[in-house]
Amino acid sequence: MMKPYIWLETSDGSIQQVEQEIAMYCPLICKEIIQKGMGSSKNCAICLPQRVSPATLSLILDYCRFHQVPGRSNKVLVPALPLSLMLERKSYDEKFVRMDTKRLCELTSAADSLQLKPLVDLTSRALARIIEGKSPEEIREIFHLPDDLTEEEKLEPLKNTTDDPRIRLLNRLYAKKRKELKERERLKSVEVEEEHIDKRSVDDLLSFINGNDEDPKGIKTSKNKKKNRRKKEQHQKNSCLKEASGVNKKEVNGQNIRHTNSEADIIAETSISHTEDVFAHKEFDDGDIDDGIDPALKEKIDREVEDFARRLNSDWPERMQELLSSGQERKTMLFSPNGNSFLRRNACMFFHCL
Amino acid sequence: MQRMAYTFSFPEEVLEHVFSFIESQRDRNAISLVCKSWYEIERWCRRKVFVGNCYAVSPVMVIKRFPELRSIALKGKPHFADFNLVPEGWGGYVCPWIAAMACALPCLEEIRLKRMVITDESLELIAKSFKNFKVLVLTSCEGFTTDGLAAIAANCRNLKELDLQESEVDDLSGHWLSHFPDSYTSLVSLNISCLGNEVSLSALERLLGRCPNLRTLRLNRAVPLDRLPNLLRRCPQLVELGTGVYSTEMRPEVFSNLEAAFSECKQLKTLSGFWDVLPSYLPAVYPICSRLTSLNLSYAIIQSPDLIKLISQCPNLLRLWVLDYIEDAGLYNLAASCKDLRELRVFPSDPFGLEPNVALTEKGLVSVSEGCPRLQSVLYFCRQMSNAALHTIARNRPNMTRFRLCIIEPRTPDYLTLEPLDSGFGAIVEHCKDLQRLSLSGLLTDRVFEYIGTYGKKLEMLSVAFAGESDLGLHHVLSGCDNLRKLEIRDCPFGDKALLANAAKLETMRSLWMSSCSVSYGACKLLGQKMPRLNVEVIDERGPPDSRPDDCPVEKLYIYRTIAGPRLDMPGFVWTMEDDSSLRLE
Numbered sequence: 001m002m003k004p005y006i007w008l009e010t011s012d013g014s015i016q017q018v019e020q021e022i023a024m025y026c027p028l029i030c031k032e033i034i035q036k037g038m039g040s041s042k043n044c045a046i047c048l049p050q051r052v053s054p055a056t057l058s059l060i061l062d063y064c065r066f067h068q069v070p071g072r073s074n075k076v077l078v079p080a081l082p083l084s085l086m087l088e089r090k091s092y093d094e095k096f097v098r099m100d101t102k103r104l105c106e107l108t109s110a111a112d113s114l115q116l117k118p119l120v121d122l123t124s125r126a127l128a129r130i131i132e133g134k135s136p137e138e139i140r141e142i143f144h145l146p147d148d149l150t151e152e153e154k155l156e157p158l159k160n161t162t163d164d165p166r167i168r169l170l171n172r173l174y175a176k177k178r179k180e181l182k183e184r185e186r187l188k189s190v191e192v193e194e195e196h197i198d199k200r201s202v203d204d205l206l207s208f209i210n211g212n213d214e215d216p217k218g219i220k221t222s223k224n225k226k227k228n229r230r231k232k233e234q235h236q237k238n239s240c241l242k243e244a245s246g247v248n249k250k251e252v253n254g255q256n257i258r259h260t261n262s263e264a265d266i267i268a269e270t271s272i273s274h275t276e277d278v279f280a281h282k283e284f285d286d287g288d289i290d291d292g293i294d295p296a297l298k299e300k301i302d303r304e305v306e307d308f309a310r311r312l313n314s315d316w317p318e319r320m321q322e323l324l325s326s327g328q329e330r331k332t333m334l335f336s337p338n339g340n341s342f343l344r345r346n347a348c349m350f351f352h353c354l
Numbered sequence: 355m356q357r358m359a360y361t362f363s364f365p366e367e368v369l370e371h372v373f374s375f376i377e378s379q380r381d382r383n384a385i386s387l388v389c390k391s392w393y394e395i396e397r398w399c400r401r402k403v404f405v406g407n408c409y410a411v412s413p414v415m416v417i418k419r420f421p422e423l424r425s426i427a428l429k430g431k432p433h434f435a436d437f438n439l440v441p442e443g444w445g446g447y448v449c450p451w452i453a454a455m456a457c458a459l460p461c462l463e464e465i466r467l468k469r470m471v472i473t474d475e476s477l478e479l480i481a482k483s484f485k486n487f488k489v490l491v492l493t494s495c496e497g498f499t500t501d502g503l504a505a506i507a508a509n510c511r512n513l514k515e516l517d518l519q520e521s522e523v524d525d526l527s528g529h530w531l532s533h534f535p536d537s538y539t540s541l542v543s544l545n546i547s548c549l550g551n552e553v554s555l556s557a558l559e560r561l562l563g564r565c566p567n568l569r570t571l572r573l574n575r576a577v578p579l580d581r582l583p584n585l586l587r588r589c590p591q592l593v594e595l596g597t598g599v600y601s602t603e604m605r606p607e608v609f610s611n612l613e614a615a616f617s618e619c620k621q622l623k624t625l626s627g628f629w630d631v632l633p634s635y636l637p638a639v640y641p642i643c644s645r646l647t648s649l650n651l652s653y654a655i656i657q658s659p660d661l662i663k664l665i666s667q668c669p670n671l672l673r674l675w676v677l678d679y680i681e682d683a684g685l686y687n688l689a690a691s692c693k694d695l696r697e698l699r700v701f702p703s704d705p706f707g708l709e710p711n712v713a714l715t716e717k718g719l720v721s722v723s724e725g726c727p728r729l730q731s732v733l734y735f736c737r738q739m740s741n742a743a744l745h746t747i748a749r750n751r752p753n754m755t756r757f758r759l760c761i762i763e764p765r766t767p768d769y770l771t772l773e774p775l776d777s778g779f780g781a782i783v784e785h786c787k788d789l790q791r792l793s794l795s796g797l798l799t800d801r802v803f804e805y806i807g808t809y810g811k812k813l814e815m816l817s818v819a820f821a822g823e824s825d826l827g828l829h830h831v832l833s834g835c836d837n838l839r840k841l842e843i844r845d846c847p848f849g850d851k852a853l854l855a856n857a858a859k860l861e862t863m864r865s866l867w868m869s870s871c872s873v874s875y876g877a878c879k880l881l882g883q884k885m886p887r888l889n890v891e892v893i894d895e896r897g898p899p900d901s902r903p904d905d906c907p908v909e910k911l912y913i914y915r916t917i918a919g920p921r922l923d924m925p926g927f928v929w930t931m932e933d934d935s936s937l938r939l940e
Contacts, residue, residue: 105363140388
């Protein structure tokens, strides 16, 4: 025979009697009663999870009391309900979640531990509405959360090392391409010089290389030229490769990238360029992606900008001066080497408003 | 003092569950910045990401951070590409993204691209890599042919949406549509309005007939009007329809057939298409006009009286796109009939003509601003404007959020007073406190920019052409508009000073475009050196900027913030100003 009441023990050790019909609305309690036969007396009271305090239990029982009435259950599809019941249910739910955030969080947590999904949904939605439209600072304040992201992470939370080997390979590829680009620039500027200076015939050059000239500088120059010419050839090949796998049709080795073997393809592309580059590049690593400015250069740039600013100020009409002095703070940040305060002020907007 | 987080007892799944109800990008971004644990939880359950500039971040970075992505949206070329200001081959290639995602995100379901270049190879890769692929939207894209579409049709068993809005497709043949297998039934939305060739109409009819969830169908011009009823009968549940050509020989049975087919579409709310309209066929849509909320007649050459007859039957219209044939008279009628109107776009029928060809003036816009209390979004091409009219519009509609006025002839003054239109636009920014987007035109001095800087606090996007007098103008905007994300400028006398003085501002914006202005190469170099997190792109078809003096102005300048460094796919006429001041010579 089903007893009308069962015994529940909350996290603080207190035990209370609750109408069985209502308590059974919680799946966890239902299981305890039916599968384990618990709750029939004070001695075998059902131990509720840690997250359920007496106050929270009381709220949950109120919820169950309302919803276990036939026709109100969330299990009934909304279109099947008469409009009046639907509105009644909605109105109850809306009023139910009106409480301070702390209690709402406790309620969500408790409902989750009791496996009461409809209530978890209801409270989660309410929490979502609280979060929507707020800034990170406001959210932190409301939920008492720590501000433990570093400036770097806020700005570039993506510079962590990667675990996925495929993605690591892709990263390598990018790094390599950038290095190639830099190499090409450097070499091209060397080539330009070369073209201006060197008007000798191939025979002359060969005689240099073969040691006919005792000038050490000459020999060195010729060796460099030889190396540069080889580099130039290789880079021409590379650029052909690049053009073949160029901007409009990015194919690997002129073939379509097949999804079944994409990792192999990426490795293939890496190794092919690798053999071409054996002389040009010694090695490359992931740590190559570095956008920092060399401090000496930074100083030079800062001096140039300050100089420019001085010239700027002298040209502008008075009104402009006024405007500038009111924006003085911003201007100072522009000229400071690392502008951290600027970054901090605008960090949250940076990456996320792309 | 360490206080206990209210959510300390939450298992991760519960927080994830809370986050699952939060969809907007801004909110998701805010969540990820709250604290370390929320950042981690959020990134694992982020399903949808929007990248407003494909060069601002690398595909690998995005994938690494959001391993469970199902949906991605990317934008490529700057907006001014729509006006042919961005040379062919500038960039916006989506291939690296597709390759990376094919590799690492097999569960990807949705790809939405705008102003990007996508090849058939990429389309084939999409078709074969993503087993549950559902949505492909290519807006103003190019670089592909109907062969790529065939691959999508043949392989994407769960495809719901295929939308090629305004893309440039190399239309090799209409047979691609037949590649949808007979077993394929999941189509919800199909937009092929940009295709040139006729698709196989029998294949189309069969396709429509077996897809019960079809809601949106936008046909191309090549679909003849007399075939439309048969198509409609296969999908009477349509909500959005774009017709093909809207004329044929006038025959009573064709008309009645068409009218009957339209009447059966009880859910139809949006109409577009209407190429080459024969006015006597317009009444065929009258039976459904009362349900219409959106009407796009921007290709329809219909004169004002016929337009009036049509529009006066659409009292529930929320959005109207129309040619200036509507004239002031038609707009008065619109203001009287469509009280719920939210968005109006009036396009020029003859933008290059020297004399006005239609009786459309500022009065039409003023009357709509008076009669339509919910009007929020306006794009209006006209030939005359006055400060008085702008003041009236501003006072009538303080709820305006998007205001784009295009007075066709550059530097046109107030036609009544011959003064600049500074005060009129000033009134707009002052009264419309939630204004997010603004395009200027007409004769404008630095003063208008002072107003914009002072009042345009919510402004996110500003388009400027042939306006201003000095750097002061640009300075006002950059220093005053706190929420500015996109700024595009052409043919204005703005130079180095304002740009350099506000360099820090540029890192808070998505992008800045300046063409035919007075920004010198030297300033570009300086900016590139000083701001490592900006890509400063000089676009110059005259050859390497190094071959000219440093104080020579660059043709075009595109500056955008990025955490991916300089891009690797630039054509020969684009130079990125490097941080270490080495320059690429090509």
